[in-house]
Amino acid sequence: MLLDVAAGLNFAIFPNDEASANMFTGVSIAIVGILIVFLSLVLLYFCMKLFIFLLEYSRDKHENIMKRVSISGRTGKENISEEVVTAIAMAIQMSREEYHDIEKTIITLNRITKPYSPWSSKIHGIRKSPHSNI
């Protein structure tokens, strides 16, 4: 419909055939071009909105879960003293059987004998002092 209107106007203004044809092409390009530019950026806009919505939805969901945990456990940050936190941390550590002050008391020192090899020989590794011929 828009193109028909453009064609009518075009022939009224440009009686010359070639100029008229060019102008008609131009009007069609302009209409199609503007529509496509808007379409692509509007589509991009909706995709961005959708993505932002999904991102915020997942963030809200995560925050709600955290809030619920916080309420049910009644673990308000301001109520816990540093000593209690340290004690809990230590208890967790100990429960994982990582005792730092209890040793196994088993001696594990073994004598290691190395077989002789000229590659690891100490005498071949040191610099020999030059001998005087006098």
Next chain:
Amino acid sequence: MEGLFRFFHYSGFYNVTPGHIVMILIGLLFIYLAIKKDYEPLLLVPIGFGILIGNIPFWEGIGLQLGIYEQGSVMNYLYYGVLKGIYPPLIFLGLGAMTDFSALLSNPKLLLLGAAAQVGIFITLLGALALGFTPQEAGAIGIIGGADGPTAIFIASKLAPHLIGSIAIAAYSYMALVPVIQPPIMRLMTSRKERLIRMKPSRNVSKTEKILFPVFAFLITAFISPGSIPLLGMLFFGNLLKESGVTERLGNTARNALIDTVTILLGLTVGASTQATTFLKPQSILVFILGAISFMIATACGLLFAKIMNLFFKEGDKINPLLGAAGVSAVPDSARVVQNFGAKEDPSNFLLMHAMGPNVAGVIGSAVAAGILLSILMETVGM
């Protein structure tokens, strides 16, 4: 004595024409504007000096291989990157690696302002057709309204290579003259009350959004307008290098060394392509006039669309219509002009970050428009 006379024949003094003098003066003016007035010095210094290089007169008929249009000359080889549209995508790569899309991501509706400003391209296309240019030439001239030098050169190299010099010079000149061209239109089209509108503070944008945006934006825009793949592909690839966080070295090279090298080559060769014998034609003057009109229409359309958008927003959500002027893709100059213009009315109103949204949207919009023109008009050429 005859040798001396022959040497004089080779010299510039013997071969000079009034056209050469005019072009040399234009080159000097560009250098002056860049250094003294600080108008886009990174572009105007190479272009200005390129104009000087391209307009030193010499005896063309004896095959010295000096001129930019002479096969085998050094300048001709460098000009190949312009003619074949190699430099513009590389500029876009660097541009992508520099661009922060956060402003756009935090307020996606600003994308529409970038689309509105592209209307100038298509209106100018009609104006050029009415003045007797072919559809391909008209398309190449219209893209000046996108205010994007690399895009204008890219399209001109494909659709109207004989106009590339005048289109490039017009595009870059108007980009440099953004602070002069836009403010009167902004003043004319907005009321003081509108100019004082304060924008809502920007939303924080997560890293995930920043990484996903270039990928999805490229897929969407390239599927709609495949003609824009060389430009948008490079733009979004450059941006992914920046935002991914794992290709810092590549991003750094793209936004520093690479873009600087290409800008030097592009500016110099575009300047040198304005050889008086090929450049000074009535057609070039028409290109300049249409380019200016295109740029003004683009600015006006952006402003108008922002005002129309405001009709649908409730108080508090309204956008400052000055942001519409930033929809032309002269990054970051038009955003800076918006900031300065807004600050004149209210120094505590900071519009710069908000204006960067439509500004980068304008880059995307003009590349999409270029892709559309390329697909339709190249097809017409093929027919």
